[in-house]
Amino acid sequence: MNTSLATAAPRRRGPTLTRAEIHEFFARLRELDPEPSTELEYTTPFELLVAVILSAQATDVGVNKATRRLYPVANTPQAILDLGEDALRRHIATIGLFNAKARNVIAACRILVEQHGGEVPRDRTALEALPGVGRKTANVVLNTVFGEPAIAVDTHIFRVANRTGLAPGKDVRAVEDRLMRVVPDEFLLGAHHWLILHGRYTCKARKPDCPACVVRDLCRFKDKTPGGLEPG
Template identity: 70%
Template sequence: MNAEKRREIFRRFHEDNPEPKTELAYNTPFELLIAVILSAQATDVGVNKATAKLYPVANTPEAIYALGVEGLSEYIKTIGLYRGKAKNVIETCRILIEKHGSQVPDNREDLEALPGVGRKTANVVLNTAFRQLAMAVDTHIFRVANRTNIAPGKNVLEVERKLLRFVPKEYLLDAHHWLILHGRYVCKARRPQCGSCRIEDLCEYKHKTSDD
């Protein structure tokens, strides 16, 4: 895909949604961090339902740590893999309290040292909470980048690096949100809605569908 096509794709994304946001509910970097840890192999809707009950009771490292694994599990047991996630969150809270003055680090090295935080989670926090240029490639972004030919790659790291290189600079900060939303609601895994897609004429997918 050439640079002109990419620029027009992101221009349209921006035109349709000038200030895209994550669908995870949060008010602080800490709330975002915990929500992203909980969102692994789970839906944002499911995570939001759990945190809507949790955060009014506990939304700081100290408060969640005080719940302990069992106490936290009661709030998040509707989320897949909740037992492992509860252990990771409690341990993450302990590290934040002991090593970071209860603040969420704003750098990749410290974020990735937290239990349950991999490269993708760190990228979400860096981009969304701290507005740094980072590209969190989830299954939606991986699919859209390859299917459209915006930034094809064999693995998530390759796609991440290509997106950082190919997305026009003025759109890079919000590109991650546009691509996730596009993959979630339009360029769906089983049947992309090509007929009603804003960028169908620019997309290089060879097996486009009609909406009927």
């Protein structure tokens, strides 16, 4: 581990991280990955929007496999409307809930064409009005495409926020609101991606890889998996 990553952390002061610890938490994640990004493959705002709609209860790997087949054929709202729901369904049939998702994507494309000139709107209300788009999806699009300081709390971020003491909350909205209050401004744009990647690959649900975790000495999780020495 780099010396800067092994800097001694402030003393623990209860079940949640202190302001100084939160800054250190994100500073370490940033040092490991200075420019975090989504693992969904896309080249346009619309492609990302569709990918995020398809990603509900599905893996990014599975979504990417489907969109690699879909996007060369149709990657704009009008092109997908021209493709039709039946053909769209066949392209995404490997993804869970593909019937409902095909209906939502078609309905969303129709609204984009009729109300937004075929463009993805940079507006939360307009995004959440699209079928298949909730607050989490809107946050992903606003953050990833438009550079807005939004955090989409999925199961990974919810787990990391509660387990580490970073931003405990009883539901995803409570965690989102708390994260938006406690994450320092300099880390807000990347926070969503740092936290989701940390939860996906290190702070895993069943067996977190605590020995390899760069924030383990800051983390409040009582049942850390053994191995290695805590810095400081």
